[in-house]
Amino acid sequence: MQDFAYHNPGSVADAVAALKGADDGKFLAGGQSFIPVLRLGLAEPSDVINLKGLSDLQGIRDGGDHIAIGALVTHAEVETSDLVKGALPGLATMAGHIGDPQVRNRGTLGGSVAHADPAADYPAALIALKATVVTDRREIASSDFFRGLFETTLEEDEIITQVKFPKAEKAGYGKFASTASKYALVGVFVAKHGSEVRVAVTGASARYFRVAAMEQALAAHWSADALDGIVVPPDDLQSDMEADAAYRAHLVGVMAKRAVSAAG
């Protein structure tokens, strides 16, 4: 791993200043994707700015109609939070299926969202739950946030501070994981917001996508059976050694049904 200058700022302003002052700086949160990326030499930043000292980015709060989760909250904390389990049990379950226990002890919500891995679990949850990404300078609707493969609308020096998850009436996640990495070969998050339903798919292509036919069917009748016969075309889906596009397309249907059943 190439060496770098290390910064441990105590405030968001200092963190932004450190990044602005660096040739090619990167923020570090839980490091469960970023440190492997550094080890593989896929990124060689001049400066690494550790955000873990920023206490404003911690904590899970009840915001009335939403749950606000700090960017530095770990997946294990979301998984075990009574607040999340009470208001959005589907989100807690999803967090409990990210990676493995050691990754969940260290990996963070903000880091995962900023990294925008196409097979990560959180993007599907943010889209289906109509979440809002809050940064040090603005609020971004999740539907505007994820651009594509490892790409978001964040500025280079912008820091996610929290994500607000509306308390959906029902929410559930179905995931078929890669055996080795535990990333989603296909993950489907479903959420019901009154008469509106969102079905968001991760892992199957370079960017999350929604399945309009499933959303309409579930809005008309909230039941796994309502998804019978709805087929997702494999044309733009990923093929790799673990699953080809046709298999992933099939999995979208199966995982969507499991997600609806899990949501109850």
Added chain:
Amino acid sequence: MSRVSLEVNGASVDVEVQPNTLLVQLLREKLDLTGTHVGCDTSQCGACVVHVNGQSVKSCSVLAVELEGAKVTTIEGLAQGGELHPMQQAFHEEHGLQCGYCTPGVVMSTVDLLKRNESPTEGEVREWLEGNICRCTGYHNIVKAVLSCADKMKAGDASAAE
């Protein structure tokens, strides 16, 4: 170079490290604690699991400089006063290993499991072991050892309470 002060197996450590030093490199190369192993270099195998502030983490995916003030426990710090930790004893009794390469990581990982869930089911033990790869045993005796340890620790608590 950066200076970092932390506690490793109860002893204070104050060292100069390059910022790109991983926790596992600090442990093995600077502190000679070679019980923590490196298996995959891709964060998947779990041979390098240690505890940071009581939680199991992969020491290949943490920078040493991040651990200012942290308490780290490695496999060398598990036995107390010459007595094996009940988990180590259970792995010995149930022969929860063959080559032993993954064992330190598996033991550190499952000690963390029992802290969160003192009576896991077999399924919960297997699910928890997602982050530890063993290529010898097929996990059978590993799972037996963890369940046996859980039983003995509960029995021990009960007799201690009497």
